[in-house]
Amino acid sequence: MTSPHLTQHGVTLEPAGNGVSRLWWTRELQSEGFEVASSAVRTQVELALGDLKQSRVEALVDPEDTVAIRIATWSGLHREGVMRGAAEVDGERVDRVLFSRILGDSPITESRGFRALLNSFLPRKRAISQMLIRDTEGRVLLCRLTYKQDWDLPGGVVEVGESPHLAVAREVKEELGLDLAAGALVLTDWLPPWGGWDDAVCLVFDGGEHESSILSSAVLQAREIREVAFLTIDEIRASAADFTARRIESALANLNGGSAPYTESGRPTG
Numbered sequence: 018m019t020s021p022h023l024t025q026h027g028v029t030l031e032p033a034g035n036g037v038s039r040l041w042w043t044r045e046l047q048s049e050g051f052e053v054a055s056s057a058v059r060t061q062v063e064l065a066l067g068d069l070k071q072s073r074v075e076a077l078v079d080p081e082d083t084v085a086i087r088i089a090t091w092s093g094l095h096r097e098g099v100m101r102g103a104a105e106v107d108g109e110r111v112d113r114v115l116f117s118r119i120l121g122d123s124p125i126t127e128s129r130g131f132r133a134l135l136n137s138f139l140p141r142k143r144a145i146s147q148m149l150i151r152d153t154e155g156r157v158l159l160c161r162l163t164y165k166q167d168w169d170l171p172g173g174v175v176e177v178g179e180s181p182h183l184a185v186a187r188e189v190k191e192e193l194g195l196d197l198a199a200g201a202l203v204l205t206d207w208l209p210p211w212g213g214w215d216d217a218v219c220l221v222f223d224g225g226e227h228e229s230s231i232l233s234s235a236v237l238q239a240r241e242i243r244e245v246a247f248l249t250i251d252e253i254r255a256s257a258a259d260f261t262a263r264r265i266e267s268a269l270a271n272l273n274g275g276s277a278p279y280t281e282s283g284r285p286t287g
Contacts, residue, residue: 023061025060026046026057027045027049028041030064036070036071038071039074039076039077042058042085047084051087058094059092062092066118066119066120072120073118073120075115076089076094077100077116079114080114090116090138095118096115096116096138097116099114100113103115143215144184144219145173146181146199146219146222147169147172147220147221147222148171148189148197148199148221149268149272150197150227151224151225151226152247153228153229155249156247156248157248157265157269158246158247159171159248159256159257160193160242160244162242163239163240167256168253168256168257168261169257170261171245172184172185182202182222183199185220192238197225197227199224200222202223203272203278204219204267205219206220206264206267206281208282221264232245232246250262250265259283263283263284264280266283267280267283
């Protein structure tokens, strides 16, 4: 069923095809205040999913318009992400935040529905798990990656819904072919935005001490790993990025009773 083009109380609901309606609201409605505007938008959302029998309602909102984003959120629309170049303004393509609500979403008056709404827009921080593996001479196992010249600890990005503790063992197995269980967490290092990356939290787990001959059984994932080696601290300082070297030194210090379990770019905050 195709939704008709409707405008009520400053909110316009228009068909987008295949059971989808798109809505937008006027600046005048927005100027009446958050409570009035969100109530009007929520009414149109309920109309579309109820009487008009639509399966989805969506809105495209200017990412710089914090008031509009708040209205969209508290009218029960879930934030899905940013659509790059989704709209044209004054001859230029501009980004828009996509919000939506579908027929099967739980009501926001119920705890499950409210949690799902919060989950759609609350910040999500990237997590990286790494493993600190040493040999009997005190050297640290590092990898030279295919996509950068710097050496780094083995590990990688934690998948959505995955335990960081299990993720690091998975990454070491996939990248190096080594079946090593992760031990205790030895360092939490916050990484600020850098080089096109958003910020992240890096969790370094103890990988234990092993004979250097363990590398003879390593099977490198050629797509990501050029080579691996046990390196001394001086070699790490020469081969790794400065923040990586600081992170490794902080993690090693914690193994020996250090008192800085949290760092930022490898530097203690205390």
